[in-house]
Amino acid sequence: MLWIFVILLWMVFTIQLIKGLRANGPLSALQKLSWQMDLAYAKWSSVVVIRIVGVIALLVSVFFVPDEARLAALAWVMPALALWGGIYWLFNHYWVGRVTFPPIGREVFACAEDNAVDLGLQVIGVEPNGVAKAFPATMPYFYPQIPDEIEGNPIRVTYCSLCHSGPVYDLRVDGKPLTFSLIGAISYNATFSDTITGSWWRQETREPAKGPPRGHVLEDVAFEQMTLGDWLDKPPDSTLLPYDPAFVGPYTFTTELQSYKASKPTWHMVGDPPLVLSVVTDGAARAYNWSQLKSHSLVNDSVAGPDLLVLTDPEQVTGAVYDCSLDGHSLSFERAGDGSITDTETGSSWDHFGRCTKRKLEGKALRLIKSFQQYVRGWITFHAQTTFYEC
Incomplete structure (x- = not known):
């Protein structure tokens, strides 16, 4: 019966690995799987139950392991637990959306007169109800979502590095504002979970792919992407979200990449698609x-x-x-x-x-x-x- 115990042990490890890779892993082979969203949501939403069942099955199987094989079973347990712990830490404390892309640390807007940002920088500009604001397009590279409020209306400026898109949405559903946290990337698109229902939303389609509020769609907020200089020619009274001091270096490098003043190192083997x-x-x-x-x-x-x-x-x-x-x-x-x-x-x-x-x-x-x-x-x-x- 030792082999049953070993199989169950490695199944627990494999499930933890698959659970993490399904949402967190931006590998092309995983992104192309059409059923990845279904499997990822099922595992993330029921992972606690799966772990409990797995542990119970392991404990039960121990009683069927012959006494002379107990030492061999222990030899299998130690490396398996070490691997499981490593996988758990990797996908919950390092390679996970909320850690890789932390919330923006400072959100204080400046007027055009106080602007210190290059006028050639690309910005995402919004002007709902005549109130104009601009967000440097390089910022959402590091914050896949920047929540804000204009005239009491909650909005969200988003960005997905896998599809290079940055739409802006109204955060209200049935009059109630939602708060989102990043899950990871699925089907070449950022996937967010709302903290109220736990549903998973696609950044591209603005609708929940999995979870309770099916059929709801976040409303678009009209936006334009252009250089800051061009944007200020339209609504000169626009305010601008300055750089977060903690990310000035990465912002600058990303801007230079966009303007072809810098290039990726030769070891960077991931080419940008058209x-x-x-x-x-x-x-x-x-x-x-x-x-x-x-x-x-x-x-x-x-x-x-x-x-x-x-x-x-x-x-x-x-x-x-x-x-x-x-x-x-x-x-x-x-x-x-x-x-x-x-x-x-x-x-x-x-x-x-x-x-x-x-x-x-x-x-x-x-x-x-x-x-x-x-x-x-x-x-x-x-x-x-x-x-x-x-x-």
């Missing part, structure tokens, strides 16, 4: 290869619903998508060699914010459509029916 600028209009998903979009800088496109104007900012750091419809007519656009944008119907001049600055349509503005700049693997994971623009 970026796309993605959008959903009238239920139809569309993606634009970022490298191709930068080479064209402006694209006129037509998907389900309105005709689209897709363009990059002058620095080609971020992109935006606009509805080409204006006063019942659809416009087409072109960019001249000097970077200026005009519509072909009236010859009016436009800026990269979708605002007409000269001639017949001066003062008019195109409607901004929510878009995301993210890795193609993250986009197609949740938008399998997406189409790609062919340049």
